[in-house]
Amino acid sequence: MKKLFFISGLILACISTRAQVATLVKSYNAPVLADNTGGEGYKYWQYDNGQVIIYNTDHTLYKKVAINGAPKNISGYPYISTNVFNTDSKVEFMFSILGTGGNTGYIYNEDGQELQRFENMLVYEVKNIDNKATLIISKYNGGGTDIYHLQGKYTGLKPEAKEQGQTGIYPNPVDNAATITYTLPDGVHTGTLSIYAVNGVLVKQMTVTDQFNDVLIQRGDMAPGSYYYQVHAPGIQPLKQSFIVR
Structure with missing residues (x-):
């Protein structure tokens, strides 16, 4: 019995002295992303019930922006910047x-x-092409691609690039549509996005390209439940990413 008490005490001592490597500094009640706005450094932002809420990096409120007539949820990751779309000091x-x-x-x-x-967009991307901030819009239903030059300067709008092969999905759970982000390896121009039911049955499949870093998926006839997806391309190990349709 003494030996058992000694072992139990040793385990508790090891647990109590385990060092924490991450310190919680703020919890938000909705998904929040961090973007580099250019002239003012990084900002945190979230979209909630028809308004964009922007926070400073110390988590104090920067501004709430009401979007008249906007629905509860938006599709895709918004771009946020002070320098890209025009040359004034506003976000x-x-x-x-x-x-x-x-x-x-x-x-x-x-x-x-x-x-x-x-109008009639499928996906969009902002890139630095020949030192010009360029907006590339792929049109819905095979409608081609429109390319725009923006007034400002490209400074890197989205969070830092993920490692090759990593992906993400937002929002999750999915109601009507979601955006899946991905990164193809250097020199690889196309890949395949496959969506499976939890039992492994293929539900949807589409081609992705290195022209964009995300793709919009529609819920369509996907029944409520658990799913996962994989991005297949040469040079990457497909990772299973789970999501829920409700």
């Missing part, structure tokens, strides 16, 4: 709203003013 952001004939993209500033909209 601008681009997001998309799901529609029956593709998405509608919007660019707003921090005053809630709509600067421009784009």
Whole structure:
């Protein structure tokens, strides 16, 4: 019995002296992303019930921006920047709203003013091409691609690039649509996104390219339940990423 007490005490001592490597500094009640806005460094932001909420890096509130007529949820990851869309000092952001004939993209500033909209979108991306901030919009239902030059300068809008082969999905759980992010290896131009039911049955499959880093998926006829997806391409080990349709 003494030996048992000694072993138990030793285990408890080891647990109590285990060092923590991560310190919680803030908890939000909704998904929050960090983006580099350019002129003002990083900001945290979230979309909640028709408004974009922007926080400073010390988690104090920077600004709430109401989007008139916006639904509860938006599709895709918005871009947020002070330097890309124009040259003033205000924060601008681009997001998309799901529609029956593709998405509608919007660019707003921090005053809630709509600067421009784009109809019939599928996915969009901002890149630095020949030192010009360039907006690339792939159109819905095989409608081609539109390329725009923006007024400002590209400074890297999204969070730092993930390692090759890593992916993510937002929102999760999925109601109507979700955006899956991915990164193809250098020199690989196309891959395959496969979505499976939890029992391994293939549900959806589509081609992804290195022209974009994310793709919009529609819920369609996917019944409520658990699913997973994989991105297949030369040079990467497909990882199972789980999500829920509700």
